[in-house]
Amino acid sequence: NVRVSVPNKVVVRGMGGTGKSTLAAIVASKQSIRQKFDTIFWIDVGKSLFSTDCNETETKTPARNNLTYDRYRECLRDMCRHLKIATDGEGIHRKFNDEVVRSPGDQSMQVASKYLRAMLAARCEMARVLDGRRNTLVILDDVWSHEDIDLFNFNENASPHSGDLSILITTRTIDKTPLPQTFALSLGLLNEHDAIHLIGLEIGLPRHFDFEALSVADRSVLSEIIKKCGYLPLAIRMLGKTIKAYAGIIPFDFSVDKLLRNIMMGWDNQQLDGSNPSVNISLYDTLDRTFSMVVTSTESSNFIKLCFGALAVTFAQDDYKRPWTSLRVVEQLWTAMMESQNEYNIELLKRDGLTRGDDVRRILETGGAIDIMMLEGSNSKKTKYIQISHDLLWECGKQYLEINSQLGLTKEEDKPYFSIWPWRKLSIPADNIERKYNEITIFLNRQISYIYKEMMNGTFFSDDGHMFLFYPRHLIKGDLLPDSYQLLNNPNFIACRLQGLGMVDGVKNHMQDIVLLHKEVLKVKRMPEKYEIDYYNITDLINSIVFAVVSFNSTIHSIHDAPIHFTQIENVVRARGLIKIGLAIQGLHLWNIAMDCFTKALQQLKFANLPVTHPDMKCIAKCIEAVTLRPVRLVPKKSSDILVLKYGAVLRARTKSCGVPLELISHPGHGIVPMTSESEYLSSWGSFCFLGISTSESSIQ
Secondary structure (H helix, E strand, C coil), X not given: CCCCCCCCEEEEECCCCCCHHHHHHHHHHCHHHHHHCCEEEEEEHHHCCCCCCCCCCCCCCCCCCCCCHHHHHHHHHHHHHHCCCCCECCHHHECCCCCCCCCCCCCHHHHHHHHHHHXXXXXXXXXXXXXXXXXXXXXXXXXXXXXXXXXXXXXXXXXXXXXXXXXXXXXXXXXXXXXXXXXXXXXXXXXXXXXXXXXXXXXXXXXXXXXXXXXXXXXXHHHHHHXXXXXXXXXXXXXXXXXXXXXXXXXXXXXXXXXXXXXXXXHHHCCCCCCXXXXXXXXXXXXXXXXXXXXXCHHHHHHHHHHXXXXXXXXXXXXXXXXXXXXXXXXXXXXXXXXXXXXXXXXXXXXXXXXXXXXXXXXXXXXXXXXXEEEECCCCCEEEEEEECCHHHHHHHHHHHHXXXXXXXXXXXXXXXXXXXXXXXXXXXXXXXXXHHHHHHHHHHHHHHHHHHHHHCCCCCXXXXXXXXXXXXXXXXXXXXXXXXXXXXXXXXXXXXXXXXXXXXXXXXXXXXXXXXXXXXXXXXXXXXXXXXXXXXXXXXXXXXXXXXXXXXXXXXCCCCCCCCHHHHXXXXXXXXXXXXXXXXXXXXXXXXXXXXXXXXXXXXXXXXXXXXXXXXXXHHHHHHHHCCCCCCCCCCCCCXXXXXXXXXXXXXXXXXXXXXXXXXXXXXXXXXXXXXXXEEECCCEEECCEEEEXXXXXXX
């Protein structure tokens, strides 16, 4: 409610769990706000914390810009769908489909520059989409960098006739330095009055209850509870939900005093080792109380924690810690964990009502630790998906598994799941926590792989499509590299994946898995004592997906509103799949194979009789031009075709010791480039690198 110099950006800043996203949602739903803005967009920016593009290097590092190019395009397409504007048609209806093409010799800074230019071009295109519209509100939830805000500031490229654009931002990380035209609001913890009011509402007291009218004992316990919750709204709400849900089954008369004193017993028993400072202690304690109050035995409470930790660790992806996961698969994992216990623990679990995975789901959902949603699968059948409800809860679940449990990592031949799962707290040095966590991750991913194998029963059909997304990654993360190679090379799995996810998403996920497997194989090659990898040939994997794309037939995944014949549509769809393959393997420096994919794509587009002005024809021409390897042949010294360095005189004079690019003056726009990102080694030669000729901007220096 700023009266002077109204800003176009409002930043809501605060630690996790303080209610930033809730506040933004309340603002977006207010009638006065909805009357002022013609269009309101909600964008979850924090969904992609790390850049995991197929072309990234082996070492995962936090991206300077939180959004990857693919994720940014996905956001813009969602905005267009909200406006009922098609993005996958032809001509002017084909939006945000420009691909970033590498050239031989491109270094990391050059690749980053290409992606940045592509993102800025996409921002200009979205500004044209919004041109002429009146007031627009963009809500950016969970922002991690200033650059992300700039990408959605479409007014920088708008015409004078465009309406006002306002941006509401929630963030944990942006510092207190004011941004231009920005009003910042710091959202801290609740004060005592508001915290007591919130816990009262959650446990079922009247909406306008009088705190002073409560008994002294009740007021004292309520005050103690909110202190233990650290005045954190997320912790208070979770505990309140659990109290309200289980008040009817607790064996004593319901009163604030008795009920809350009961759950307060043993609150401080849980201790952390301090190895993970990102976990909020009050929230950790609240979760611990939530799990403990609904079951009577310590063993059952620990089991609930381990199930929650297994959910957090096993299904987390590099680009999204809390993906929506098939509930059926998760419940299979939890059931397998139950069945692996010794008879004594099984009896304790049964006594507390824990007999199958659905019982664990019910407890976690009641406490607000997870969300459940119905999603439509590939066959239009709706299935249930599960997600951890908050990043802080994900961190707590991860730490439960890191320091509060000991997994039995041996596998009995007749029992493919957990051989033992004792409830002993780890007593290992802090510097070994990460190593232990890696072992746990491998172990759990193997269990999921066994569950998938049983569920498939020799087929690759899946109602919800979850298998097509994650099965190969579980095999790779479970260190089952030969099995993942066989799966990614299986024509039936590839065909089902393309049908289930569609051509573009199917190829994208398959190539991400191939690149991930390739990087893991390279690690193993540096440790030959681990196991033999003679089975591996990346060319076979690429040939398998190329064959599947070329032979792909579908009446479902077509181009909307395309004014061309159905056969032509299928040719264009195949071409786009081949382009995706070629772009993905550029990051592996397999330029000849990439060129082969682009050539096949051009052939498919020619079958579709597309004009040279068509966007897909322009795209494939750019791809072929970028990866074309110029042939080098011997010519007479006085030939007009001889290669001449642009700065040859500087090199011969040795006036500069470094930084001279090997550009060619004889062939403008071209230069001598390295063909691989790293040097190779031969015992007779030492280190060496293959050179070639490509665009001048990639010239070696």
